[in-house]
Amino acid sequence: MDDVCDKCGEVHGLCAAHRKQKGGGPCQSDEVLPGGKVCKAHGGHSPQAIRAAQERENRRIVTELYEADPQAAIAAYGVEAVQDPLDMLSRVTAGVLHTMDALGQRVNSLERIRYESEAGGEQIRAELKLYMQAQAQAGKFLDMLIKSGFEERRIKLDEQTAAMFVTAMQRVLARLELTPEQTVLVGTVVPEELRALNA
Structure with a gap:
């Protein structure tokens, strides 16, 4: 109603x-601009009204995106101190990329990406502007991750995980008290199963 x-x-x-x-x-x-409150005849196309309309439309879009995906919203209370800045940077980057993807879907669903301003010129829709801003932010965060050695750290963690797995496997096999024939078979079966996991 x-x-x-x-x-x-x-x-x-x-x-x-x-x-x-x-x-x-x-x-x-x-005939009111996206985010606007009044039409052209009532001052809705004045420069200040256009700016205010764009700001309201930007807030509406961002709010709608976060309401659709509550996990993307940052908790306002109970935030713990940052223990691992590199991990936090990685998570922030992932959030920016998620927002960029969501905005990209909104842009793709638009029938028109421009609308006509009071002066007769074309204005870009707020969704496209926000999408371009998210792209720029994502690029900056990804560049920061590259310069911080994030990939080298990830590889090191993977190597540590692999070493722990090998140690655990050796302990498990030692406790099973396998026969010499079974021990020989392990050297064939385990590599085959690991290759199958990566296939």
Whole structure:
């Protein structure tokens, strides 16, 4: 159900303004910019109104994205101190990439990426602007990760994990008290199974 205006008691179109003539009823114009409150005839295409509309539209899009994916929202309370800055940088980068992907889907679903301004020129939709900003942010974060040696650290962790796995396997096999024939078979079976996991 449409909201009834507190001032006139009637339902408006997209424009929230009132007509000066015809009893001061609601303006029924639907030619309002994304994020705007009033139509062109009521000042909705002035420079300050356009800026305010773009800011509201940006906030609406970001809020909608975070509501659709609560995991993307950062908890406001109970945040622990950063113990591992590199790990935090990695998670922030992943969040930026996730937001970029979500915005990319929104951009792809738009019928038009531009709309006409008051001066007759074309304006880019807020979704596209936010997408381009997210791309720029993602590039900066990825560059920071590369310069921080993140990949070298990941490889080192993988090597440590592999070494722990080998040690654990050796302990398990020692406790099984295998026959000499079974011990020889382990040297064939284990590498085959590990290759199968990576296939």
